[in-house]
Every structure is written in structure tokens, then in C-alpha cells.
Amino acid sequence: MSRVKPSDRSSHERLHPWVERFVEYLRAERGYSEHTVAAYVHDLRLLQAYVAHHGDAWEHLGYAELVGFAGWLAERGYRLSSLLRVLSAVRSFFRFLTEVRVLPENPAAFLAVPRRDRRLPEVLSEADVDRLLEAIPTQSPVGRRDRAIVSLLYATGLRVSELVRLRLDDLDLTEGRLLCRGKGGRVRWLPIGRAARADLEAYLTTVRPRWCRFGRESAVFLNRRGRPLSRVAVWQRLKHWARRAGLAGSVYPHRLRHTFATHLLQRGADLRTVQVLLGHASLGTTEVYTHVHPQRFRTALDRHPLGSWLRRKSPAGDTPPRPAEDPACTPPSED
Structure with missing residues (x-):
């Protein structure tokens, strides 16, 4: 049976007013990024498609209907990780509706979401990082930019979304630090190591002025047309250079973030310091790295x-x- 995607049938349909209200709450009160909000919208469109398919009324959705929704997704080939994410969004949605008194009680309150085993982060060795950096030639403008990106990701543990949101005003190269705007509107200062700062300065002084023709773009990392680099573009460039370096397995931006944290612990950093640098709200999230480096x-x-x-x-x-x-x-x- 084919897997149903919101983009196939319902992505052009207007969101239910309850969903619209929830989305506004995520933006205005929770301060979620557009990327996170889009993920919630994607998952709740699935619920909207299910309700429309079965002819149910939103006001009459109960525990049995939500269990049926989970089964409906499973029948259509959703993996456990995707199913858990969708059900988590549904639980948050109905909890919100109960809190703002749209619904008298929460039909998802007892919707069991089985816990999945936490996968250990995949990390590169220090030798692998050296090979990756050495594989990027700095003679070309693109290579110089990409070298700065890889150096900065590894030296700071930035998420790729945080990297592409960096603005020139966020950089303080005199002090060797940058201002990172993370999840949930949280802001943190991150130190930049000497090697990463040298790569970044080389890009900023020799490449970026050439590409920023009109001088109005504030994003740090640009493409050759002078537009801000996208998350997908960063992922593609990293994949390209990892292949050139002959690295085994998939190398993606978040793997460099995992590598940053693991190498810090290997060099003696304490867990609390790593939590702050990664921008984790909870120390429990950071503790997964203790299993990587016992x-x-x-x-x-x-x-x-x-x-x-x-x-x-x-x-x-x-x-x-x-x-x-x-x-x-x-x-x-x-x-």
C-alpha cells in the first residue's frame, strides 16, 4: 500500500482553524523556528487528511479515533521513528487545545507513545576530520567558503540551521567568538578556535566581497549568486567533500556536531560545558555522548x-x- 503524504492530497487545503491557532501559538509564544513549525504542520496535515478520509468531526475525535489514526499511518508504511514524531505532534496539539479550553478534555492524554531506543551518535575520528579538511582545496572561492563552513561546524558544534542563519553582526572575530541564535529563541556565545577563525577570515576577506555584489546581504555564507546558502546546499557540499576524502558512511552536518561534542569529552571537557556549547535545554539530551565515550x-x-x-x-x-x-x-x- 502506498504511503500517504500530505503533499499528495492535502498540502493545498486550508488548515483547520484549530491547527492554525496552534501554529500561531508555536510561532508567537513558543518562538519556534519556521523549520520546526513546518514539521508540526506536516504532521498535523496527516491528521487532517485522516479526519477527512473517514468523515469524522474534529469535535468528536476521541482516544479510539487517534489509535485508529496511528494504525492508519502504520498500514501506509510509516516507520516507527516517523510514527513517534507524528504522534508526539498530535499529543502537543490536543494538549494545547485543552489548555486554551477549545476542548473540555484531552483525547490524546492516554495515547501511548512507545519509546524508541536512543541511537548512539555517529562520529568521525580526529584523523577523519583532518582528511576531510585537507580534501577541500582553498585555491578556489567555493573551496575556501566550504573549508570555512566545515571548520566552523566542527569547531563550534553549530546546527546547520544555526550556521545558515549567521549574520555578519553575529561575528566578533576580534574576540574570537560568534553569537548563535538557537532553538526556541535561545541565544549563546560560542568561541571560535584559531584554525576555524583563520579559515573564516580568509573567506570573509577574499571570497564573500566578490559574491556580495550589492553589499546588502547580511548572511555570512553566500552562494556564487550572492544569495544566502541554504541548509540543503551545506549538506550537499559536505557530502561532496566527504566523498572526495574517501570517508566511509554518510557525513552530514549534524554528524560534525556529534563529533564536536565527543571530541570535547575525549579531551577532558565536562558534560555541563558541552551542554552549554551545544545549546541543549536539558543535560539529559547531552548525556547520550557519555555512551559514545565511556x-x-x-x-x-x-x-x-x-x-x-x-x-x-x-x-x-x-x-x-x-x-x-x-x-x-x-x-x-x-x-
Whole structure:
């Protein structure tokens, strides 16, 4: 059975007034980006298509109808990750309608959304990052711009949406930092390392003035026509250079963000610092990187006073022996 897409049937239909009110709430009160709002609209158009298909009235939607909606999506080939996202949007939508007293009670309150296992982030090694950067020639204007993009993504952990929203006024190259406007209207200052700052300055002084013919465009990263670079274009350029570098697997902007966070932890940064740099509202979101780099915890435990005492008691600083039958007690390497 073919998968139903909102763009096939309902993308040109007017949104239901309840959905329009919810969308305005997401924009005005929650401060969500247009990208996030568009994702909500996409998912709620699916619900609108289902309601129209079954001839139901929105006022009469209940728990049974929403369970039927989930089954309807599953029958049409929606993967679990997509299904969970749609149901999460539906739950938020009906919770809002209840809070503003459009509905007396929330029909989605008991709609169970099964939790999926959190996938570990895919990261590049430091050697892979070096290969990627070295594969980008800086002799051409496009290469110089792309080198600045890749350097900045890796050096700051920016989301690609944050990167393409950067404006010239957001840069403070004298202090080596930039102002990032993140999710939910949150703003944070991010330091720029020396290497990334050098790549960025090279692009800004030799390439961007040539492309910004009329001097009115404030976006940092432009295409050759002088227009702001899109998220899709950044993804395509990164994919191109990763292929040139011979890197295995898919390399995409968010993978550089994962790599940034993981390498920080490997070099001794604490989890709270990584949370702030990534712009995560919750430390729980950042904790996924601890599964990528468990050596960080072994190193931290080795710094415990008991670990220091054991090293002092051991001849020549060697690690004291542990019972062979309990390999879990083997202390970490001192490397």
C-alpha cells in the first residue's frame, strides 16, 4: 500500500482553524523556528487528511479515533521513528487545545507513545576530520567558503540551521567568538578556535566581497549568486567533500556536531560545558555522548582520591593487581 503524504492530497487545503491557532501559538509564544513549525504542520496535515478520509468531526475525535489514526499511518508504511514524531505532534496539539479550553478534555492524554531506543551518535575520528579538511582545496572561492563552513561546524558544534542563519553582526572575530541564535529563541556565545577563525577570515576577506555584489546581504555564507546558502546546499557540499576524502558512511552536518561534542569529552571537557556549547535545554539530551565515550568516566574515576592512593601504594606506580575472577574491577589504563 502506498504511503500517504500530505503533499499528495492535502498540502493545498486550508488548515483547520484549530491547527492554525496552534501554529500561531508555536510561532508567537513558543518562538519556534519556521523549520520546526513546518514539521508540526506536516504532521498535523496527516491528521487532517485522516479526519477527512473517514468523515469524522474534529469535535468528536476521541482516544479510539487517534489509535485508529496511528494504525492508519502504520498500514501506509510509516516507520516507527516517523510514527513517534507524528504522534508526539498530535499529543502537543490536543494538549494545547485543552489548555486554551477549545476542548473540555484531552483525547490524546492516554495515547501511548512507545519509546524508541536512543541511537548512539555517529562520529568521525580526529584523523577523519583532518582528511576531510585537507580534501577541500582553498585555491578556489567555493573551496575556501566550504573549508570555512566545515571548520566552523566542527569547531563550534553549530546546527546547520544555526550556521545558515549567521549574520555578519553575529561575528566578533576580534574576540574570537560568534553569537548563535538557537532553538526556541535561545541565544549563546560560542568561541571560535584559531584554525576555524583563520579559515573564516580568509573567506570573509577574499571570497564573500566578490559574491556580495550589492553589499546588502547580511548572511555570512553566500552562494556564487550572492544569495544566502541554504541548509540543503551545506549538506550537499559536505557530502561532496566527504566523498572526495574517501570517508566511509554518510557525513552530514549534524554528524560534525556529534563529533564536536565527543571530541570535547575525549579531551577532558565536562558534560555541563558541552551542554552549554551545544545549546541543549536539558543535560539529559547531552548525556547520550557519555555512551559514545565511556573512557571519560573511567578517567574520572581514576582521579578519585582512592585511585590516587592505590597508585601511591603500587610499586613503580603500577596498577595494583585485582582478583582475576572479577575483570569488571580492572582499573583503567593510566595512558
